[in-house]
Amino acid sequence: SQQGEEDPQALSIQEGENATMNCSYKTSINNLQWYRQNSGRGLVHLILIRSNEREKHSGRLRVTLDTSKKSSSLLITASRAADTASYFCATDKDTGRRALTFGSGTRLQVQP
C-alpha cells in the first residue's frame, strides 16, 4: 500500500460526537502532519507531530503517533457540522523523497 493510508475512507457522525481517523505509513519519518480539505478547496495544515513526540493537542484536535506501529491517529472532539471535510495525513520521510507524501484521506461528514 502507499505511504500514508488513512482509515476509514469515510466516516459519518452526529454533531457533538468524537471523530477518530487513523493513518498508517511504511517508512521511517521525520514528522507527520494532518491537513484538512473542504470540498473543492485547498488543503489547510492542522497539526504537525515530530517522530520523537507521542501526542500533541491543538484545540479540539488530538494527534498521536506510534512510530513502532508506523501509525497515527487524529481525534476531533465535540465535532461540529463545520468539521465536515476530508482529512489527510502527510509524511516527511527521513530518507529518499523529502517532499510530503499524502494519503488518500478520510471523508468526514458531521450531521447537524
Next chain:
Amino acid sequence: EPEVTQTPSHQVTQMGQEVILRCVPISNHLYFYWYRQILGQKVEFLVSFYNNEISEKSEIFDDQFSVERPDGSNFTLKIRSTKLEDSAMYFCASRSRASGGPGELFFGEGSRLTVL
C-alpha cells in the same frame, strides 16, 4: 494573512494543447511545490523547487511537465501537450525555510484543469 494564490481557477483545454498554471507563493517562502489531485482521489506530489532549480520530482513529472520561476514572485507549471489523464486539480504550495525537513505547507485554492 499571507496566502498562496493560483490562476486560473478553472481551465478547459483540448487534448494536445499547452497549458500554463500560475502561482504566487507567499512572499518570504523559499520552497515551492506542485501537487495534483484527480477528482476525489489522493493528493499526488509532482515537483519541488528551491533556489531556482528542481529539488525533487515524482514519476508523474515527465518530459511533458516543466516548472519555472520567471521573476521574484510567480511560480508556473507548464504542461506541453495535455492528455485526457492530466485532468485534475493542481495545487501549488509553499513553505518558509525550516530546518529538519518539510514543515507546514501553505496551499493555494487550486487550478482545475479539464482536458477534452
